[in-house]
Amino acid sequence: MPRKIMLVFGTRPEAIKVAPLILQLQQHKEDFETIVCTTGQHRDMLRSVMDVFGLTADYDLDIMQQGQDLYDVTCRVLMRMREVLKEAQPDIVLVHGDTTTSTAAALAAFYQHIPVGHIEAGLRTHDIYSPWPEELNRQLTGRIAHLHFAPTAKSKEYLLAENIDETQIFVTGNTVIDALQWVRRYLGDNPTFKQNLHRELCSLGYDTQRLIDTGRRMVLITGHRRENFGDGFIQICSAIRDLRARYPEVDFIYPMHLNPNVRQPIHEVFGEDLSVYPNLFFLEPLEYMGFVYLMQYADIVLTDSGGIQEEAPGLGKPVLVMRDTTERPEAVESGTVRLVGTDYDCIVKGVSDLLEDAELYARMSQAVNPYGDGHASERIIEVLRTSSY
Incomplete structure (x- = not known):
């Protein structure tokens, strides 16, 4: 039986x-x-x-x-x-x-x-x-x-x-690596689905031609941790605001979590109209396929997530983790992940280092993913x- x-x-x-x-x-x-x-x-x-x-x-x-x-x-x-x-x-x-x-x-x-x-x-x-x-x-x-x-x-x-x-x-x-590989195979076998993803991203306010034609670099951002609510997210948003001004040739894409504790500091730092920044795109939450698709194009992932510390290295993407500790020390030890916390200066320095230091970027992007x-x-x-x- x-x-x-x-x-x-x-x-x-x-x-x-x-x-x-x-x-x-x-x-x-x-x-x-x-x-x-x-x-x-x-x-x-x-x-x-x-x-x-x-x-x-x-x-x-x-x-x-x-x-x-x-x-x-x-x-x-x-x-x-x-x-x-x-x-x-x-x-x-x-x-x-x-x-x-x-x-x-x-x-x-x-x-x-x-x-x-x-x-x-x-x-x-x-x-x-x-x-x-x-x-x-x-x-x-x-x-x-x-x-x-x-x-x-x-x-x-x-x-x-x-x-x-x-x-x-x-x-x-x-098993997240199993899921990631399943999605990559699915996207590779379904050009129509990729076209639909492009339409979805455009409807959310991101011009996907930037991915294809311009070769612009991209920082993909996520945030949702409870321990970062309040001042932590103010620091995160302030760092993103100044990074996007410092690097106008880089796109910063931030799919926003639905939690009001995440969205309130975004509006507090960036104002009510989030569409006025030419290289900063605030999107509504993406379905998993759409997020993996963007992650494949990203140069850097800036996140407080746990699972992304495992997924992004599987795609060769350096990860900066906006937390003071991680339950995934293997990623730090292997060199695919760096902890930057929610300190404004550390976030700005971490992103700037990866954008400006080609040797550092190569080391982090080419490190072996320890998660399977x-x-x-x-x-x-x-x-x-x-x-x-």
């Missing part, structure tokens, strides 16, 4: 990283019954990823409410998972990474004595307030999990230091097929 594998996720980054695993599990119907459960933590952005990969949910907890906080998310996931787990009765629940969805879903499974598999296990900063709340989330999920799918050997070392049984830890690489070869999903499936749980 096929084993019942339930995957629970709620945010766009989670969906991106579990999508290739779901697609491959669905190809092994003789071994697995794949059950997809979404929480709807990021409702609109989650739907766009599901559509890209052709995924549908067997269960949708629909927890999203205006103005919800971490108390709300945790309680709603925990309570609504109770009935889903009783009905579905999975053999194992797989959760991903460090979101509140992951931790609450893992706890719900634990309460019903259902084993948990943790994808992207073992990432650590060892500071529970940085990133917040993600660092504590992944530590808590790690204590609950029965199977730990670590992306790197260093992640495994962190788990061993926490007395996790070595026989329950499996170094697989990161695009076969993480296959390794996870083999563990699920052969392990007892």
Whole structure:
């Protein structure tokens, strides 16, 4: 009888990283019954990823409410998972990474004595307030999990230091590289889809002819971290404002997160009319395909994201991380990532160095990506097929 594998996720980054695993599990119907459960933590952005990969949910907890906080998310996931787990009765629940969805879903499974598999296990900063709340989330999920799918050997070392049984830890690489390679193949095979992406980007205010005809350099920017709300984002926006004035020959593209705590400082620094800057483009959130497409053209990625620290090096793009700590030290050690925090001077210097120092740029862009070869999903499936749980 096929084993019942339930995957629970709620945010766009989670969906991106579990999508290739779901697609491959669905190809092994003789071994697995794949059950997809979404929480709807990021409702609109989650739907766009599901559509890209052709995924549908067997269960949708629909927890999203205006103005919800971490108390709300945790309680709603925990309570609504109770009935889903009783009905579905999975053999194992797989959760991903460090979101509140992951931790609450893992706890719900634990309460019903259902084993948990943790994808992207073992990432650590060892500071529970940085990133917040993600660092504590992944530590808590790690204590609950029965199977730990670590992306790197260093992640495994962190788990061993926490007395996790070595026989329950499996170094697989990161499934985000699987997703990235899937998207690159899809874009390469679908010229019509690329044309549609160009139209979408133009409708959002970015003239895509700049990518093709002018050969202009590009800095691609993202920001969403809670710990950067307030003065951190003011510093970030001030640095971007002055960098775009210093380098008029460089395009700065900033797809804005929907959170008001991200958008308010943008308007505070740049004013209400964001269209007046000739080399600065504020876009509405991009679907995953569109973002990967832009990332392929970018010269530098400036971000506070976790996953982009893994994705961008896979495309040969140097990454400047607007955080003081990272749970992905492998990227820093390999030379693909530098930490610049949210300090104005550090951000300006980091971007300027990469734009002006060709040798530094070459070192960072040509460093080896430590996060895998695009076969993480296959390794996870083999563990699920052969392990007892």
